[in-house]
Amino acid sequence: MINYRVGIAVLAAVSAAGCAAPGTTPAVSPSPVVVPSGCVPERVRWSAPVTEPRLTQVTLHQEDGDMTGRPVLDAPFTPSITGVNAPADWTRMLAASLSEHAGMKVKTGPAVLPDGGYGFPMQVTDDPAIPQTLFFEGATIVSAEFTVSCTTAPVTGGFTSWTKVDFGGLACGSIDPPTEPLARLAIGYCPATAAPRPSGYIDAVPFDEDEQF
Numbered sequence: 001m002i003n004y005r006v007g008i009a010v011l012a013a014v015s016a017a018g019c020a021a022p023g024t025t026p027a028v029s030p031s032p033v034v035v036p037s038g039c040v041p042e043r044v045r046w047s048a049p050v051t052e053p054r055l056t057q058v059t060l061h062q063e064d065g066d067m068t069g070r071p072v073l074d075a076p077f078t079p080s081i082t083g084v085n086a087p088a089d090w091t092r093m094l095a096a097s098l099s100e101h102a103g104m105k106v107k108t109g110p111a112v113l114p115d116g117g118y119g120f121p122m123q124v125t126d127d128p129a130i131p132q133t134l135f136f137e138g139a140t141i142v143s144a145e146f147t148v149s150c151t152t153a154p155v156t157g158g159f160t161s162w163t164k165v166d167f168g169g170l171a172c173g174s175i176d177p178p179t180e181p182l183a184r185l186a187i188g189y190c191p192a193t194a195a196p197r198p199s200g201y202i203d204a205v206p207f208d209e210d211e212q213f
Contacts, residue, residue: 039150084157123171130173
């Protein structure tokens with residue numbers, strides 16, 4: 001006689017074995033939403049924009065007089081739209097809309113320095129054993145989520161662009177830590193850095209011989 005209860009139990013066990021344990025199957029990213037034909041981002045609702053510094057290029061110079069250097073970072077940045085398969089002209093229209101919403105000029109092209117001559121910043125090292133210097137370029141990145149009211153249904157996605165580009169240099173052997181946002185990111189590309197000043201260190205005050213006590 002067939003024991004149906006045993007058979008059902010075996011089938012259940014096989015089915016359970018065939019199912020992947022939670023967390024073992026990679027999540028499948030949802031496909032970007034396709035913008036309905038004729039929809040343009042005229043009425044856009046924005047989240048609060050977030051800005052952050054981002055390096056696009058860093059060159060390491062091994063010693064004083066090394067004007068060529070060696071690239072250690074090359075990460076070009078261009079504006080992008082995520083979560084939405086949007087037409088190319090949406091980048092320009094979203095940038096204009098976000099500019100008005102955030103009160104800042106949001107750009108549409110690659111984040112690069114304008115053509116022209118740029119002098120290499122003079123850097124002084126405090127540690128002769130660390131002669132390397134860095135020259136870096138970067139941009140202020142702005143990103144926000146948007147919702148566009150299309151005829152059929154709202155379309156929601158993310159837009160990331162930039163507002164300004166900047167450049168600078170730093171000495172890896174400088175005791176004083178960098179204060180500029182891009183420089184604070186760039187110093188991580190130094191092969192070595194100088195030890196910080198001792199706790200409680202105070203700069204010496206110049207003595208004026210003419211000062212009367």
